[in-house]
Amino acid sequence: MTSDAIELRRALADRIGESGSLTDPAWRAAVAAVPRELFLGTDVYRLDGPEWEPVNRAEAGEEAWLRQAYSDTTWVTQVDGTDAADAKGPLAGRPTSSSTLPSLIVRTLEVAGIQDGDRVLEVGTGSGYSTAILCHRLGDKNVTSVEYDPGLAQSAAAHLRAADCSPTLVAGDGLAGYADGEGAEYDAVVATCSVRHIPRPWLWQVRDGGTITTTLSGWMTASGLIRLTLDDQGVATGRFVGDHVSYMLARPHERPPRPLFHRLPGEVRTSRVDPGLLEDWTGHFVAQLAAPSAESWTSGEQVVLSDVATGSQAWTEAAGTGWTVHQDGPLRLWDQVEEALITWQGEGGPDQTAFGLTVTDETQTVWLGTPEGPSWRLPV
Template identity: 75%
Template sequence: MTVDSTALRRALTERICGGGARTDRAWCAAVGAVARELFVDTAVYRSGGGSWEPVRRADVSEEEWLGLVYSDTTWVTQVDGTSAADADGPVVGSPTSSSTLPSLVVRTLEVAGLQDGDKVLEIGTGTGYSTAILCHRLGEGNVTSVEFDAGLAASAAGHLRAAGYGPTLVNGDGLQGHQEGAEYDAVVATCAVRYIPRHWLWQLRDGGTITTALSGWILASGLIRLTLDDEGAATGRFEGDRISYMLARPHERPPRPMFHRLPGQSRASRVDPGLLQDWTGLFVAQLAAPSAEFWNSGNDGRVVLADVATGSQAWSDAGEVHQHGPLRLWDQVEDALLAWQGAGSPDQTAFGMTVTDETQTVWLGEPGGPNWQLPV
């Protein structure tokens, strides 16, 4: 039985935009117009018990499938390169593509401040859903979208054709942008990056903007909109949203061996390691140790840091911190956390970023305040 999704789209739009939650109603109209079911193929993954379980459209009722599609949920569509449609059963691994929850798509585009007629470069086509939202608002002739994965790029092209949109689609490394379409009014990334690729700056017009999630190997993230000035520097402040996007594949963490504690120096910590349980505290730790990974080692607030580049380690235990290797990871993180606490432990809206061809700096308060260099 064919089920009309119009009412479901209307209900999704109300959930995202009801009560005056959005200032730009044009994005709400786009959510109501774009049929999301055209962009999720025939299966998605559902998380469960440490693995990813495929849910197939053919195995559920049409009402249940469309209810799933029109929930404000991120549906993982690919895990370590295997699509949900190709999975024989539950798989273990990391998500490598998804249909992002519509409210985050709308929030990101709202932060970007796009206006009618803007020419936009989207980084990460994915399923094509956010690309369709852009096309509905701006017109397909103003939208260029780049996808790294060839299979995903081909699938997204089919989805967009089925939905009636024909933007410029590119299969390639989105971190290189798309010079043939420059200059752009805006770059909008639907993936996270460890630093701002220079090609994005070079392909913007003066006064153009970059909207992206800044993340890293600790997997903390912050949403930011940067504006390019006529001297080639881009500056902006972070939003306060607790958002998460997958890292761009060229910025992903390299494979690492199992963690084993190695002997090192021990001392009392000057800050509570539990600060890394705080959303902004973890973001600060990532700024201080940009090539480290992080995980909890128990339910008692103990933490572990392991530097991918040097093998350095830091871990906490009963009020003490232990460090091994050429980098004193906890010293770096501790100094950053103390600077943050000294400023009153503000949320991410107190942080900003300045990007030039030579350096990329995240700062606290003002550009002259405490600051950290990104690993460009």
């Protein structure tokens, strides 16, 4: 361990503290102590235009590599299942694993409200860095971490051993949680991946009064960070915290492949809302709640929606001082999104802190204002 690495870690903890993402001294001490360079392996990806370029530690040089490791940056380690160390050259594709920026990790842990002595289930080991942060605070015996990708689980285990951490590590589907032979009753579940809905096993494996902290996302890639508290009736409730936070979707919740998209004229009408509302963080989230099986993207000034399940589509275009919308297929996607946006705007267009989630064994409902207010069911 070099003195340069120690100083860089302390400087990283200071920068995150100054940004406001890190207020708990125990998490600050963990950031200052855990050697992040151990969790990047020998290669990472760097985005270069439309492609991901592999960067090798030896070729970059040790000083540059350490500065990279201790920047508050997410470093992609896998693209479409190909590890950076195995890439033969630049790749086009989507990231499937990364070492998440430290400020996001500690912000998520602070939202979770974890206390000394808590028993925590982490869903999504990834590189193992966040697991090491948990181990530093709670001790190895109180940390269980589950990783879906067997190769990533193996490399994370090696990284953690190098950092002198020995939590319980499991290769498997974290959406099923992890119940050991004596049964599980965690104080907290923390997910470092996003989900489209709350997996029921998480409810079953958290003690009464325990918490579930995760990012709720979907196929439009909108997201919201939330902490839920489980009551003695098995019902979990909570409000979104309003942070602009996103994690990769858990792989079982990723959208299925869809065929090449072609715009169809469909039925045309005037839109009642400005499609630009989807550029707002909360507006985008509301649109996703209204059309949970659809993807969205922009093409020039147009907003495009495509439903993965039915092939339905909608796309907008400017028309004078307003907009028209084209809709085709069994679902009227823009009708659904438009109605939700009008409801949200009618309540004053508040940010995500005005939204909450109630989860039972049967239903999962996002609501606006209060549980009795406007609401949308999640795709369970």
